[in-house]
Amino acid sequence: MIEKNIPNKLFPVRESAYKGLFFILGMKTQDNEFLLGIQKGNIIVHIGTFSKGLKKSERNSLIEAINKNQNTSEHDTVSIEPAICVEIYFKTIVDNQLVDPNFHSFQLNLNWYECTWDRLLLDNNSTNIQGKITHPDKTIWETPFINKESYISYLIQVSSYILPFLRSRALTTIRYPHGVPGESFYQKNCPEYAPSFVNTVNKDGINYIVCNDSPTLHWLGNQMTIEYHVPFQTVESNNPLEIVFDLDPPNKAGLPLAIKAAIEMKKIFDKFEIISYPKLSGSKGLQIHIPIIDTSLTYDETRVFTEFIAKYLVEKYPNSFTIERLKKNRGKKLYIDYIQHAEGKTIICPYSPRGRENATVAAPLFWDEVNENLKIERYNVPFVLDRLSNNNCPFGDFFEQTNSTLKNIIVSLKTK
Structure with a gap:
């Protein structure tokens, strides 16, 4: 035992x-x-x-x-x-x-x-969802074995960590009605049968779900929603509340390239006195989040910064990194995606599972975990739950950061 x-x-x-x-x-x-x-x-x-x-x-x-x-x-x-x-x-x-x-x-x-x-x-559970779960024994992942009951239990246990990143954001989801792997589809429009407690916002003719609370999150889980993708701004603002770099290797074996890029970025950010947060994408790469205080920067302003960082790394390591958008032209290099940080674009939410084998999660990391021993497949649903029971969340103070130096850095970059 x-x-x-x-x-x-x-x-x-x-x-x-x-x-x-x-x-x-x-x-x-x-x-x-x-x-x-x-x-x-x-x-x-x-x-x-x-x-x-x-x-x-x-x-x-x-x-x-x-x-x-x-x-x-x-x-x-x-x-x-x-x-x-x-x-x-x-x-x-x-x-x-x-x-x-x-x-x-x-x-x-x-x-x-x-x-x-x-x-x-x-x-x-205070939301009393138990009686509303349909087919709780339905298998979502075979290995590790996770059925719908276990999956919604996961959402309950991570709700206090994932909700701050879902709250007030127009949500795009990916649903797997028959489990993972299996047929899946993107969903932006809130279905007409959604219960009254589910909040929505209409943007460009699309009635997006806004997941502000646990009942909505658990209802989404019951709909076999596996992936949660969020924009960089809230529904109340046109400016981003975070900068995110997507470090996209050519394949799973290319994770060391993402680790190398992340470590090099950390060196730059430390010199600029910028607090940054790494996370696994849950697929094949890494993403680096940088909080912005009070949505004080526009997307045009953040583009000055993200483009500078990406081009600097490509210039320093031309055989490792690229900003080439066409996959066929990237070869075996890691793509530093700074274009993705823009209005209307989305990123996988911290703690969202992925529709991948092994039930991997877009898991927040401590910087000392970003090393040669990092393995994406290790950070799956059971491991993340066990890790949270013994450790604090690496993103726990995310919304307390100001990164007040960003504004001056961008002003300086504009003058060059």
């Missing part, structure tokens, strides 16, 4: 109790406490013990069943294979353990493998 860290922030203390479905893993004979487990991915997690809430007859029946089916007995602990399912009320989860668990009922018609971490999250 391997224990996985469970982030406490998903179950903040509240007045009403949480409830969940768990299975019995055994009992502690000395304390008359029963061990609870839950399925997290392919791993059985020990999530606490309980003794309160049982009637005498229920306690005696449970003890009898455990003793009859025990497979190991060590010290004062008797263990059994998962089989007996129970519903438990609890206050929160701290250090991977239920706080103040109380027995509510046996769930005799439930199979133990239905007692999952994903179901626990969905059952206790």
Whole structure:
């Protein structure tokens, strides 16, 4: 049995109790406490013990069943294979353990493998989407195995990280109605059947979804929306709130070129006192985000900066990088895409999954992760969740940055 860290922030203390479905893993004979487990991915997690809430007859029946089916007995602990399912009320989860668990009922018609971490999250989700999920067992990715229930659980767990980058932006999505890989289609127009809580904005005759909150994000997940692409500006502004460089290698094997370009960019940005944030595209390259304070620059102004950086790197490393737009003329060079940063263009949102094998994610990175050991396939849905449970988000202070030197740098570049 391997224990996985469970982030406490998903179950903040509240007045009403949480409830969940768990299975019995055994009992502690000395304390008359029963061990609870839950399925997290392919791993059985020990999530606490309980003794309160049982009637005498229920306690005696449970003890009898455990003793009859025990497979190991060590010290004062008797263990059994998962089989007996129970519903438990609890206050929160701290250090991977239920706080103040109380027995509510046996769930005799439930199979133990239905007692999952994903179901626990969905059952206790404040948006109450559980009853609205259609075909929760539908497979989205075969490897790693992720069904719709697990996928929407992912969206719940990353909602506080992804929503700041979705909020107030006209959303373009890619849906995979039959899973990944499979048939997919872009969607810009909000469908007529969307619920009333889904906000929209009309731009150039297109009624875009604006994903401002968790209910909208979870509804999109239920629509098999896998990729979330956002423009660089909000619906309230014509100016960008960030600069993004797209480092596009010729193929997956070209990731070292993207790493090289990113490191060289970081050197320049540090000299300019510019705070930048790298992320994996989730496909084959890297993207570098630079926040702009108060949308204080126009696209024409940011183009002066992005063009300068791109051309400088191409001039310094002509055999490695290019700004040639036609793929057939790039050869084996990395394309530094500064043209993409423009009004009407979009970029994959941080923490958005990609419609790729292995369930890869457009994962934010710390700069010290951008090295020769970086592997795109490692940063998939399960890994990103595990990483967030043990580390802060690399983009956590993104919207606190001012990058006040940008304006003067661009003014200086214009005069050259």
